[in-house]
Amino acid sequence: MTENYYAFIMAGGGGTRLWPVSRQSRPKQMVRLGGNRTLFQLAVDRIAALFPPERTFVVTVADQAEELKKQCPGIPAENFLIEPMPRGTASVVGLAAAALYRRDPQAVMTVLAADHLIANVSYFHELLTHAYLLARDGYLVTLGIRPTFPATGYGYIQRGEPLADYGFTAFHVSRFKEKPDEATARKFIERGDHDWNSGMFVWRVDRIWEEFQKLMPELAEKLERIGSAWGDSQPYEVIQAEWPSIKTETIDYGIMERAERVAVLPAADLGWNDVGSWESIFEVFEADEQGNVALDANHLGLDTTHSLIVADDTDRLIVTLGVSDLIVVDTPDALLVCSRHSAQRVREVVNLLKQKKETQYL
Amino acid sequence: MTENYYAFIMAGGGGTRLWPVSRQSRPKQMVRLGGNRTLFQLAVDRIAALFPPERTFVVTVADQAEELKKQCPGIPAENFLIEPMPRGTASVVGLAAAALYRRDPQAVMTVLAADHLIANVSYFHELLTHAYLLARDGYLVTLGIRPTFPATGYGYIQRGEPLADYGFTAFHVSRFKEKPDEATARKFIERGDHDWNSGMFVWRVDRIWEEFQKLMPELAEKLERIGSAWGDSQPYEVIQAEWPSIKTETIDYGIMERAERVAVLPAADLGWNDVGSWESIFEVFEADEQGNVALDANHLGLDTTHSLIVADDTDRLIVTLGVSDLIVVDTPDALLVCSRHSAQRVREVVNLLKQKKETQYL
Numbered sequence: 235m236t237e238n239y240y241a242f243i244m245a246g247g248g249g250t251r252l253w254p255v256s257r258q259s260r261p262k263q264m265v266r267l268g269g270n271r272t273l274f275q276l277a278v279d280r281i282a283a284l285f286p287p288e289r290t291f292v293v294t295v296a297d298q299a300e301e302l303k304k305q306c307p308g309i310p311a312e313n314f315l316i317e318p319m320p321r322g323t324a325s326v327v328g329l330a331a332a333a334l335y336r337r338d339p340q341a342v343m344t345v346l347a348a349d350h351l352i353a354n355v356s357y358f359h360e361l362l363t364h365a366y367l368l369a370r371d372g373y374l375v376t377l378g379i380r381p382t383f384p385a386t387g388y389g390y391i392q393r394g395e396p397l398a399d400y401g402f403t404a405f406h407v408s409r410f411k412e413k414p415d416e417a418t419a420r421k422f423i424e425r426g427d428h429d430w431n432s433g434m435f436v437w438r439v440d441r442i443w444e445e446f447q448k449l450m451p452e453l454a455e456k457l458e459r460i461g462s463a464w465g466d467s468q469p470y471e472v473i474q475a476e477w478p479s480i481k482t483e484t485i486d487y488g489i490m491e492r493a494e495r496v497a498v499l500p501a502a503d504l505g506w507n508d509v510g511s512w513e514s515i516f517e518v519f520e521a522d523e524q525g526n527v528a529l530d531a532n533h534l535g536l537d538t539t540h541s542l543i544v545a546d547d548t549d550r551l552i553v554t555l556g557v558s559d560l561i562v563v564d565t566p567d568a569l570l571v572c573s574r575h576s577a578q579r580v581r582e583v584v585n586l587l588k589q590k591k592e593t594q595y596l
Numbered sequence: 597m598t599e600n601y602y603a604f605i606m607a608g609g610g611g612t613r614l615w616p617v618s619r620q621s622r623p624k625q626m627v628r629l630g631g632n633r634t635l636f637q638l639a640v641d642r643i644a645a646l647f648p649p650e651r652t653f654v655v656t657v658a659d660q661a662e663e664l665k666k667q668c669p670g671i672p673a674e675n676f677l678i679e680p681m682p683r684g685t686a687s688v689v690g691l692a693a694a695a696l697y698r699r700d701p702q703a704v705m706t707v708l709a710a711d712h713l714i715a716n717v718s719y720f721h722e723l724l725t726h727a728y729l730l731a732r733d734g735y736l737v738t739l740g741i742r743p744t745f746p747a748t749g750y751g752y753i754q755r756g757e758p759l760a761d762y763g764f765t766a767f768h769v770s771r772f773k774e775k776p777d778e779a780t781a782r783k784f785i786e787r788g789d790h791d792w793n794s795g796m797f798v799w800r801v802d803r804i805w806e807e808f809q810k811l812m813p814e815l816a817e818k819l820e821r822i823g824s825a826w827g828d829s830q831p832y833e834v835i836q837a838e839w840p841s842i843k844t845e846t847i848d849y850g851i852m853e854r855a856e857r858v859a860v861l862p863a864a865d866l867g868w869n870d871v872g873s874w875e876s877i878f879e880v881f882e883a884d885e886q887g888n889v890a891l892d893a894n895h896l897g898l899d900t901t902h903s904l905i906v907a908d909d910t911d912r913l914i915v916t917l918g919v920s921d922l923i924v925v926d927t928p929d930a931l932l933v934c935s936r937h938s939a940q941r942v943r944e945v946v947n948l949l950k951q952k953k954e955t956q957y958l
Contacts, residue, residue: 254915536944551930551957553616553945556938560919564931568913569924571933576918582898583915595913 238341239366241285242330244433245274245294245302245348246317250584251511251577254568255546258596262509263348264301266546268519268529273509274348278306280355281346284362291334292348293317293326312467318477323433324488325480328446328453329473332461335439342369343442345435345485351518353505364402365436365499373397373497374445375436376407376490378429380502384419387510389431389486391498392422407496410486429500431486445493453488456480512561513577515542531564540574568595600703601728603647604692605639606795607656607664607710608679612946613873613939616930617908620958624871625710626663628908630881630891635871636710640668642717643708646724653696654710655679655688674829680839685795686850687842690808690815691835694823697801704731705804707797707847713880715867726764727798727861735759735859736807737798738769738852740791742864746781749872751793751848753860754784769858772848791862793848807855815850818842874923875939877904893926902936930957 249262256262263274271279278290287308293315294302303311315333317326327345334341344362352358365375378391394408410431414422422428446454456476463469490496507518519527524539531545531552539558546565554562561577563570572580587595611624618624625636633641640652649670655677656664665676677695679688689707696703706724714720727737740753756770772793776784784790808816818838825831852858869880881889886901893907893914901920908927916924923939925932934942949957 254913534945534948536941536948537938550928551616551954552933553930554933555941555945556935557922557933560933562931562933566912568915569926569931571914571916571919571922571924573918576899579898579917583896583917586896586898592913 236342236366237289238338239285240289240291240334240338240341240343241281241346242291242293242327242334242343243274243277243346243348244323244326245277245292245298246320246326247347247349249349250581252509253580253584254563254565254570254595255544259297261298261349264298264305265349266530267509267515267544272305273351274302275305276351277346277348278309280352280358281362284359288313291315291330293330295320315468316470316473318474320482321477321480322482322488323485324450324483325453325457325477327435327442327485327489328450328457329460331439331442331446332457333464333468335443336461336464339440341439342366343437343439345433347433347508349509350432351505351507351509353507353518354503357501357504361499361501361504362436364400364404367400368397368404368497368499369436369438369441372438372441373495374441374490374493375404375497375499377432377434377436377504378498378500379432379504379506380500381419381423381428381430384416384423385430386413386416386419389413390419390422390428391431393427393429393498393500397497402499404497404499407490407498410491412487429498432501432506433486435485435490441495442489445489449492450483450488453480453483511577511580512542512544512563512572513574515544542574598704598728599651600700601647602651602653602696602700602703602705603643604653604655604689604696604705604707605636605710606685606688606707607636607639607654607660608682608688609709609711611711612943614871615942615946616925616927616932616957617906623660623711626660626667627711628892629713629871629877629906634667635713636664637667638713639708639710640671642714642720643724646721650675653677653692655692657682677830678832678835680836682844683839683842684844684850685847686812686845687815687819687839689797689804689847689851690812690819691822693801693804693808694819695826695830697805698823698826701802703801704728705799705801707795709795709870711871712794713867713869713871715869715880716865719863719866723861723863723866724798726762726766729762730759730766730859730861731798731800731803734800734803735857736803736852736855737766737859737861739794739796739798739866740860740862741794741866741868742862743781743785743790743792746778746785747792748775748778748781750870751775752781752784752790753793755789755791755860755862759859764861766859766861769852769860772853774849791860794863794868795848797847797852803857804851807851811854812845812850815842815845873939873942874904874906874925874934875936877906904936 249256291313368375390411392408394406397404463472526541528543531543533543534553536555538554541560544563548564559574561572611618653675730737752773754770756768759766825834890905893905895905896915898917900916903922906925910926921936923934
């Protein structure tokens with residue numbers, strides 16, 4: 235891989251759907267699932283063969299920066315970009331592009347998530363390499379995940395004309411479609427020409443910067459001011475001054491949906507999982523003969539099927555008897571017992587705890 | 597109530613069906629359920645109006661005696677009879693009768709369980725008073741519980757001819773029937789002339805002693821030897837010498853089924869509950885609008901119905917989401933999650949833990 239390829243890992247998210255393991259003080263990317271490494275560490279490990287630490291950047295919030303630095307001490311401290319407050323992905327991606335443009339105007343950057351899992355790592359490396367080749371030619375590349383069910387929780391990308399001459403499969407993007415209703419999602423899958431928008435992107439920094447100037451000129455101007463103050467250290471004061479007035483916007487809506495030369499690289503068997511709920515764990519970990527998955531749990535199951543048992547920092551014996559399709563998540567101060575069909579509703583629990591001001595559990 | 601009426605509370609049992617709250621070191625009678633008092637303390641409290649501490653006796657095993665004495669310090673230490681090892685209810689009831697006969701040959705005694713709950717206490721007092729009157733006349737009285745479902749876990753008593761002249765309802769016993777199969781139990785309920793055998797008895801000590809001598813002469817002889825050694829303190833050495841060779845037998849089979857002048861006092865609305873499983877808790881405690889019962893639990897239920905949440909010495913937040921007919925029992929070192937229809941199978945868990953030699957959880 236060439237030396238002007240940089241990775242930006244977005245690690246500022248919250249994530250309430252893995253409660254009670256994920257908390258405000260320990261968002262999803264800091265969660266360990268059935269191993270010793272956090273999702274963030276796994277995200278860094280996964281790309282280490284392509285991106286040495288000095289070309290790996292982390293975009294995060296002040297609250298999380300110190301802990302993330304500790305988790306990946308190999309990444310230089312100055313590669314952690316601090317977002318003063320959440321203003322959507324457009325602003326953080328723009329900040330990353332502005333910072334990198336100062337450092338290397340010819341750079342190609344990939345934007346990745348800190349809280350996703352990817353099973354097929356060598357295929358992922360291949361995709362990032364192909365994406366680099368497209369980006370070098372001026373394309374804004376998005377990785378499209380082949381849908382496995384009519385998800386309503388993801389945006390979709392419609393493939394247009396194929397991109398010839400590359401020796402691998404890629405397409406012009408016909409259009410981006412934000413989270414659809416289920417009927418529409420079903421139609422997309424039947425048509426077979428829509429992929430999930432993974433939120434993973436690759437582009438040349440000058441190209442994305444050009445699009446920021448054209449499509450989000452106000453934001454570009456602010457980022458310009460931050461960028462021109464950039465030296466050996468991050469211009470915290472300028473960022474602090476500019477950030478509060480930034481309008482919250484996603485990179486998808488702000489840039490990708492309206493930009494020129496947007497390409498999609500379809501990823502069919504990436505084993506991509508955004509760990510969006512406890513239910514999604516069943517796709518990531520192999521179940522035993524009864525269809526159960528136990529993560530770090532001292533579990534004894536009698537007449538227990540298709541259930542998930544998670545212990546986080548507890549070593550209690552967990553006995554399940556005569557249950558199926560159940561999720562049990564045991565933590566030192568909170569226990570969740572939830573049916574699988576209700577896994578998406580865990581965020582309602584968090585919202586209710588917020589309402590009740592039970593802050594110790596948030 | 598007269599002054600020759602004595603209560604013997606049987607408090608030597610184990611009880612695996614309330615695991616993980618009940619353990620070897622904390623059998624069912626030492627369990628607290630939704631309050632500060634143990635089942636044993638509640639059993640003592642319940643009869644305090646009829647039986648002052650000096651006429652309340654406790655039959656237990658060596659392991660439990662100290663703890664039980666601590667729980668009810670009002671009962672004189674010499675009123676705790678220690679059974680060296682379990683030999684069935686016939687021997688402990690016989691020991692109690694032998695001990696009491698030495699003290700007061702005209703005494704009437706009631707045999708009660710330490711691990712049952714009774715909701716209607718004033719009615720219970722009334723029944724014990726009626727039973728006393730029958731016992732004084734030489735009847736061996738058993739309290740019969742009106743069946744509410746075709747239970748296969750209890751013995752049954754068939755009512756015979758009514759006992760006239762008492763101003764309250766009582767019957768000669770036609771026969772005792774040990775735990776029936778479900779079809780038979782159903783038939784008993786249809787016939788309407790069978791009650792559950794509660795294991796609660798009332799008799800004059802000379803009368804029961806007479807039956808022991810007639811029906812279990814070998815046991816009576818051994819108990820005689822223990823009784824004749826009885827002085828101010830319990831004759832531990834004699835008990836230790838005689839006890840190992842005693843044949844294990846129940847009072848029901850050994851005496852009641854074959855004795856003369858046996859009467860049953862039917863108890864229709866006693867609110868009697870032997871707390872035989874977590875399921876039985878639903879009969880004891882009032883459920884909320886969703887049909888849930890939470891005992892000592894910091895519980896937050898969303899879309900949760902007909903479920904039982906028990907916390908024993910833990911204060912963790914327990915969240916249930918999208919579940920029904922579920923039992924969750926949280927203790928410091930073990931968690932049980934169990935469907936209500938599997939509640940009777942909790943003892944299988946205990947057996948499995950025994951097999952696996954996981955003694956710390958027993």
